[in-house]
Amino acid sequence: MSVLQRCGLALSLALAWSVASARASGEQLERGNGPEPSTLDAHRCQEVACGNVLRDLYEGLVTEDARGRLVPGIAQRWTVSADGRTWTFVLRDGLRWSNGQPLDAPQIVASFRRAFAPATAAPFGELFDALTNAQAVQAGTLPPSALGVAAPDARSVVFTLTRSASLPALLTLPIAFPVYLPAVARFGAQHTRPGQLVSNGPYRLAAWTPQANLVVEKNPRFHDAARVAIERVRFQVTEDAAAELQRFAAGDLHLTEVVPPQPLASLRARFGAQLRISPYIGAFWLGMNLTRAPLQEQPQLREALSLAVDRDILTRHVTGLGETPAYGIVPPGIAGYTPASATWSTLTQAQRESRARALYRAAGYSNDKPLVIELRYNTSTPHRRLALAVAAMWRQVLGVQVRLRNEEWKVFVGNRKQRVITQVFRGGWIADVPDAGNFLAAFGSDGPLNWTGYDDAGFRARLAKADAAKSEAARNAWLHAAEVRLLNANAVVPLYFYTSKHLVSEQVVGFEANALDRHASRWLHLRR
Structure with a gap:
């Protein structure tokens, strides 16, 4: 065996030991996630596979709890005008990006302008049709600076709408997540790679092996990091639902993304309360x-x-x-x-x-x-x-x-x-x-x-x-x-x-059914 082969074997054994150790200590959650995420650019995400990961990496002004209820995110509170057309969000104090840099309201405004710029081609931009000038900015007929979002001071973000609308629910979407623009300027499309992606949520990107898995690790600079129980989460690419089920049955997954078509009675007999349908x-x-x-x-x-x-x-x-x-x-x-x-x-x-x-x-x-x-x-x-x-x-x-x-x-x-x-x-x-x-x-x-x-x-x-x-x-x-x-x-x-439809291991605590089927890892923990 060559030196390179011995080094490679040692590295593989070390990695396997690390993963096994993490699993044994309850630090790593193994999640099935369906197909390979098409992107980790929050503004360009248009499917569940990337949305699941991005909700671990980022937090918007508003977020959702385990039951899908709207709760404060990086905004600690918000108000709306009597006519429903002006929304003001006040940020938490001391917000930081995962690289330690401060996160303030002007950066959030700049991120929104990037999201709606024609070059970004954000697929969910049309959902913000009530946001002043959003459609014109996306079409390129007005500059991004005309978008109806402003930062009157370092901790306030103000949205102006053309009609009354329930804005907070829209702000839970990835298009509304703040993207770290210095990384976009430096790395372009590669800003989503490990070591280059800077986020602001409960986790940060640690590794991404295409067509295999993606690993996120706890972000110590997240404002609520003390209540994030799971240290690492590995999102497994599981396009084959039948194979995903078998991996769950073998103990390789704590949580599946889907359940393959099978007779319901046999699934319940086999998995009991681990089968969650809602x-x-x-x-x-x-x-x-x-x-x-x-x-x-x-x-x-x-x-x-x-x-x-x-x-x-x-x-x-x-x-x-x-x-x-x-x-x-x-x-x-x-x-x-x-x-x-x-x-x-x-x-x-x-x-x-x-x-x-x-x-x-x-x-x-x-x-x-x-x-x-x-x-x-x-x-x-x-x-x-x-x-x-x-x-x-x-x-x-x-x-x-x-x-x-x-x-x-x-x-x-x-x-x-x-x-x-x-x-x-x-x-x-x-x-x-x-x-x-x-x-x-x-x-x-x-x-x-x-x-x-x-x-x-x-x-x-x-x-x-x-x-x-x-x-x-x-x-x-x-x-x-x-x-x-x-x-x-x-x-x-x-x-x-x-x-x-999910299979959820008995080790997982905090998994709650909700109508939008979103299950951010920050609300889960593993029973030791």
């Missing part, structure tokens, strides 16, 4: 690319594809963990909002399939001239099972020839956003805030989240009416009207409403 504000749908053939200008064909899917079979036999059939975009459980449903949702499945065949023929397709279409999804056992089931239904009911396309997460996200090669694709939305508008806003612009390319002036007009509404009831009524119009266009195929 309501979740999320909708799963298949998107259709409306900017290209064969689905462009084919509303009858799109409706036929939606009608041909038996959602009861999907939720009973394919997903099978408490999900409910979906005939709309916005899930139940949002206070004050009545979700819309497709006009045909009250038909029997036999009636739906009969109508589907008639529409399919009217669109110019038949057994002799079948539709040939691609269904694209990211690597995942549940997504593969679902795609196979939908493809079988389309083939059986209509005679459609479906080509399944499986892609690694980052490739899939890029293709979906570009709308060039996609036809039908895995979509859906997990609530960022418990608000119906959060599920609809992406369809109202040509932004990076409008994966279907849906473009309808009537839909946008209804969203605008909702934005201008004087009461919450009127706003929800206009949002409902917008959802109805979107459903009538058959831009997506609603399939089911989510439940959150």
